[in-house]
Amino acid sequence: MDKTPIKPQILSVSPIAQSQLFTIEAVDLRFSNGQQRQFERLRPSGARAVMVVAIHEGELLLIREFAVGIEAYELSFPKGAVDPGEALLEAANRELMEEVGFAARQLTLLRTLTMAPGYLTSEMSIVLAQDLYPQWRPGDEPEPLQLQRWPLEGMLQLLEDPNFNEARCISALFLAHQFLHR
Numbered sequence: 001m002d003k004t005p006i007k008p009q010i011l012s013v014s015p016i017a018q019s020q021l022f023t024i025e026a027v028d029l030r031f032s033n034g035q036q037r038q039f040e041r042l043r044p045s046g047a048r049a050v051m052v053v054a055i056h057e058g059e060l061l062l063i064r065e066f067a068v069g070i071e072a073y074e075l076s077f078p079k080g081a082v083d084p085g086e087a088l089l090e091a092a093n094r095e096l097m098e099e100v101g102f103a104a105r106q107l108t109l110l111r112t113l114t115m116a117p118g119y120l121t122s123e124m125s126i127v128l129a130q131d132l133y134p135q136w137r138p139g140d141e142p143e144p145l146q147l148q149r150w151p152l153e154g155m156l157q158l159l160e161d162p163n164f165n166e167a168r169c170i171s172a173l174f175l176a177h178q179f180l181h182r
Helices: 088-100 152-160 167-180
Strands: 009-018 023-030 036-042 048-056 059-067 072-076 079-082 102-114 123-134 146-151
Touching (some): 048 088, 048 102, 059 152, 079 088, 088 102, 088 123, 102 167, 146 152
Parallel strands (some): 048 123
Antiparallel strands (some): 009 023, 059 072
């Protein structure tokens, strides 16, 4: 059995840049073999996020949303931040109502994923939503989101859609598929 490595010692942490949304920190580390390196990371915000794989009447409910990072519309599962003091499954249901106009009677946490842990401390919880009913709630989107339905029986064919590219969505798809087919 492999030995667990010794965590590097943090020598210093200092802010090096600030935007409206992010603080970039320099983190000086000393590894157990004596090597020292400086890494950069986005300062931990403590914010949590949720992504919802919603199933309604034999279909997955997705959204088409503008992704400014790649300057294109992407096909995605509903997602968003967990508000302060809000329970994770409560946030999943709220995002579902805001983005696709449904609420769920049954919510199952599939897994919490890290995203780019080499420089981000962000986590996203993947939730499966079932037994849906119509329920709309206003959200904070700058434009109406386009609802896209996808047949559940062909869920893995989503991988062939040229607009379904986000790694978190692909992970969520596989987690939901595994859960539903075990």
